[in-house]
Amino acid sequence: MGQILRNWRVTLAAFFAVAAIIGSYLLARGIESPPAAQASTESALLQAIAEKDSDGDGLPDWEEALYGTSANITDTFRLGMADGEAVAKGLIVPRAIADMSTLASSPAVPGPNGLPPAPAEGTLTAAFAQNFFTLYLAAKQRKGGENLSESDMANVANEALSSLSSAITAAPDFKSAKDLTVSGSGAEALRAFAADAEAVLLKNTNNATTSELNYLKNAVENNDITALSHIASIAKGYRDSAAGLAMLPVPQELASVDLALINSLMRMSEIATDFTRVNDDPLAAMLALQQYPQAVLALGNAFVRIGTIYKDADVSLLASTPGASFVNLISDVAASKQVAKKP
Incomplete structure (x- = not known):
């Protein structure tokens, strides 16, 4: 009986291996781009929690x-x-x-x-x-x-x-299309929204030095007593960013992707909050870890779509321009990864 859940743990660990498709984890520090994570992090972390x-x-x-x-x-x-x-x-x-x-x-x-x-x-x-x-x-x-x-x-x-x-049923989306205020369109509206959205994300930047996933790893593997409080702070940043973006009038071109971004941020907040329960409700943390790769992918895809919309509208923002970090997040991550690969 001492190994009653071995088969279940092995099966669940194998499932988490799909996280290998995720190359980097976005918004670990608000608007800043975090370093690429190890592809096997989720699988190894799940095993660490289970064992x-x-x-x-x-x-x-x-x-x-x-x-x-x-x-x-x-x-x-x-x-x-x-x-x-x-x-x-x-x-x-x-x-x-x-x-x-x-x-x-x-x-x-x-x-x-x-x-x-x-x-x-x-x-x-x-x-x-x-x-x-x-x-x-x-x-x-x-x-x-x-x-x-x-x-x-x-x-x-x-x-x-x-x-x-x-x-267990998935939590409902934080916002629906009817909750957003759609206003304006065109280049000027897109530039104004980018600046406002960037300000929201910068306002909710926290003092975390790594991602919620790495903090969870430290909590589990190193018994880091401060890690869970950092995760809670990250969760709050996601939550407040989602709430702040939901208050902004959004140009017609961005309405759909803005909604996806808002709900992705809130979902990340919910998952990170479940990470903080690893000691008193470990199964909740493990199930949250199961949902993490898809949630990160959804968040990344939202930023990819945002960049594409601005490119298609022929609206470019230089690095020093307000809103540039919001629009160019994915391209900045890709560029930094290319630089890191050079000898």
């Missing part, structure tokens, strides 16, 4: 939450063996989640009954644990109370994950 074992007891931290064991105590229930070994021997089984208090952000410690708190009620990790436990009991009942094989447990885990995934 992180703070106390070295053979049971990954997020599985400790499912079983009600502590990620900081090797022998939570004083059984004379590490938690991972106890799970493998069937001495510890998944806990039912009912009427549990909210999980604190600090490391879990045993309460008066000797048990650490379960995942916070309402979190995805708690929902998965509840569903897993129900399916686990049903599977045992079907086998007449006998212990389940590793294959049986893998099937239970997959069924629980499938059930949880089907119950």
